[in-house]
Amino acid sequence: MEENQPRSPWRSEDVWSIWLGWAVLAVALGATMVASTGAEKAVNPLAGMLADLGGWVSNPLDALRDKNGASVLQGLVGVFVSLLVLFSVGLAGMRERLRGFPLAFTALFGLTVFANLLAGQKVVKHYNLEYALWALAVGLLISNTVGTPRWLQPAVRAEFYIKTGLVMFGAEVLFHQLLKLGLPGVFIAWVVTPTVLILTYVFGQRVLKIESKSLNMVISADMSVCGVSAAIATAAACRAKKEELSLAIGISLAFTVIMMVVMPPVINWLELGPVLGGAWIGGTIDSTGAVAAAGDALGETGLLVASTVKMIQNILIGVVAFGVATYWVTFVEKSPDGARPSLMEIWRRFPKFVLGFIAASILFSLLSTSGDQGEAIASAATATSKTLRGWCFCLAFVSIGLETNFRQLSKYLVGGKPLVLYVCGQTLNLALTLAMAWLMFTKVFPDAAASLNK
Amino acid sequence: MQQPPSISSSLSGIAPIREPGRPAPGVRLAISVALIAAIWLVILPAIAQMSAVRTMIDRHEAHGVDPSAKFYSELPAMPMISRQVDEIRRQQPEAFGLK
Numbered sequence: 001m002e003e004n005q006p007r008s009p010w011r012s013e014d015v016w017s018i019w020l021g022w023a024v025l026a027v028a029l030g031a032t033m034v035a036s037t038g039a040e041k042a043v044n045p046l047a048g049m050l051a052d053l054g055g056w057v058s059n060p061l062d063a064l065r066d067k068n069g070a071s072v073l074q075g076l077v078g079v080f081v082s083l084l085v086l087f088s089v090g091l092a093g094m095r096e097r098l099r100g101f102p103l104a105f106t107a108l109f110g111l112t113v114f115a116n117l118l119a120g121q122k123v124v125k126h127y128n129l130e131y132a133l134w135a136l137a138v139g140l141l142i143s144n145t146v147g148t149p150r151w152l153q154p155a156v157r158a159e160f161y162i163k164t165g166l167v168m169f170g171a172e173v174l175f176h177q178l179l180k181l182g183l184p185g186v187f188i189a190w191v192v193t194p195t196v197l198i199l200t201y202v203f204g205q206r207v208l209k210i211e212s213k214s215l216n217m218v219i220s221a222d223m224s225v226c227g228v229s230a231a232i233a234t235a236a237a238c239r240a241k242k243e244e245l246s247l248a249i250g251i252s253l254a255f256t257v258i259m260m261v262v263m264p265p266v267i268n269w270l271e272l273g274p275v276l277g278g279a280w281i282g283g284t285i286d287s288t289g290a291v292a293a294a295g296d297a298l299g300e301t302g303l304l305v306a307s308t309v310k311m312i313q314n315i316l317i318g319v320v321a322f323g324v325a326t327y328w329v330t331f332v333e334k335s336p337d338g339a340r341p342s343l344m345e346i347w348r349r350f351p352k353f354v355l356g357f358i359a360a361s362i363l364f365s366l367l368s369t370s371g372d373q374g375e376a377i378a379s380a381a382t383a384t385s386k387t388l389r390g391w392c393f394c395l396a397f398v399s400i401g402l403e404t405n406f407r408q409l410s411k412y413l414v415g416g417k418p419l420v421l422y423v424c425g426q427t428l429n430l431a432l433t434l435a436m437a438w439l440m441f442t443k444v445f446p447d448a449a450a451s452l453n454k
Numbered sequence: 455m456q457q458p459p460s461i462s463s464s465l466s467g468i469a470p471i472r473e474p475g476r477p478a479p480g481v482r483l484a485i486s487v488a489l490i491a492a493i494w495l496v497i498l499p500a501i502a503q504m505s506a507v508r509t510m511i512d513r514h515e516a517h518g519v520d521p522s523a524k525f526y527s528e529l530p531a532m533p534m535i536s537r538q539v540d541e542i543r544r545q546q547p548e549a550f551g552l553k
Contacts, residue, residue, distance in 0.1 A: 132524075229524045292520070307526065
C-alpha cells in the first residue's frame, strides 16, 4: 500500500503512524506504571475509558452493555474522542488539511460502530465471521449504491489507520512466547509455516503465474500465518492494493469457517487424539479465534494445544512483516534499469512503520520478560492499545469498502487463480503440519504429548 | 521504480452508480438495509435459538473461547491456557527439548 507523496520524510504517513502508535503505547505504559506503583497488582487507569461493543442475540441494544452488564457508551465516546484527536494530530503533523475531517471522521466512526454491531451478533461471532468482513461490506454497500459522498473523503484513510493500528499491535507480539511449547512448538509453527508461505508464493508465481505479486503474497501469508491480522500486516508491508487485501480476507474467512466446522470431526474420525489434533488445528486454521473454537471441540487438551501452537505462530507475524517488506523493496520493486537497489535506496523505499511495529514488539517483549511485575504491567498497558488498534483496523476496512467497486474485485477472480492458490497452499499446509506434528509428538518428543495429555 | 497504483489515488465508487434497468441508487441502498435488518433481527436470532447453536455458544462462553479473536491476545482463555502450559513445561522441561 503506497503512501502519499511526502514533502519531507518527517511528514510522511509512515513516520506519523509511528509517532501516533508509540504515543498511545507510551501514555498507556506511563499511566499503568504510575497507577501500579505500590499497588498489589498492575492497574491501567485508562482501560476503563475505552470499550468495544458487547455481544447480542436478538436485541442490538444489548451490544451497549458488556458481559458484566455495564454500559459501554462512555467507553465508545472515549474511543471516538481518542481516535479523532490522534488522527487530527497526525494530519496536522503531515501538513494536510484538517477542514472537514472531524465531520467526516464522525460519520466514518458511525459506520464502524454499525459494522461492529453486525459482527457482534452471537451467531455471526461464534462462526468466526469477523468484523473485517462486515466493515468491508458496509463500505461496499455505500460505495456501490449511493456512492461515497465527497464530504466523507477526508476521513477515508485506510492506509493511515492500518499503519497506526499495526504499530500499536506490535506491543502484543511477544517474542518470548516462542518457546512456550518447547521445540515441538517451534518446529510446528516456525518451521512449517514459513516453508508453506514461501512454497505457496513460489507456486503462485511459477505455476499459476499470478500477475499480481502482492496478491500472491497476501494470500500466501494469511493462509499460512494467522488470517486477517497477517493479511493486514503483509499487505501493508508489500504495498498491496486495497482490493487484494479485501479478496485475501474474504477467501481466508470463507475457508476458516469450513475448516473450523470440518476439522474436529475429521480428527475424531482419524483418532488423532487431542494433542496431535490440536497441533494440526493450531498450525492450519487461519484465524486464532476459529482455532480456539475447533480446539475446544476436541476437549480441554485440544483447546490448550491448538491455542498455544497458534499463539507461537501468531508471533511470526513480526518476522513475516519485516521479511516481506525487505524482500519487496530489494527484489520486487526494481529500478527502471533492472539493477538491484543500493542500501540507501532500500532504506528510502522501506516502509518505516514496520520498524515502529518491530520496535514496539521488542520493547514489550523485553518488559514482559523482566519479571512478574514487568509482565503484569505490559499486559495491563496493552489493554488500551488493543482496543484502539481494533477500532483502527475496523475504520480501515470501512474505508477500503468505501473506495472499492465490485467490478474491481471481480477482475481478480477471473480464472479462479486466487482460489486455486489458497486451496493448493492450504492442502500443502495441512499435509506438512500434520506430518510435523506427528513427527514431533509421536516420534521425537512423545513425552511432551504425554505431559500435555495429563 | 515499479510501483502499484496507490490506494489513495484510486477514488472509484464515489459517484452514485446508475445503471439502466436497475433501481435507483437510493432504492438499492434501502433494499440492502432492509435485507440486513431482516437477516440480523429475524433470521440470526432464530438460528441462535436452535439447540445445537445455543449449546455451541454457551460452551464457547464457558470456556473463554471467542471465535472472532484475530490474535492470541484477544482470546479470553489465553492467560489461563498460558499458565497451564507453563506449569506443564516446567514440570518436565526435557520432554519439550528444553533444559
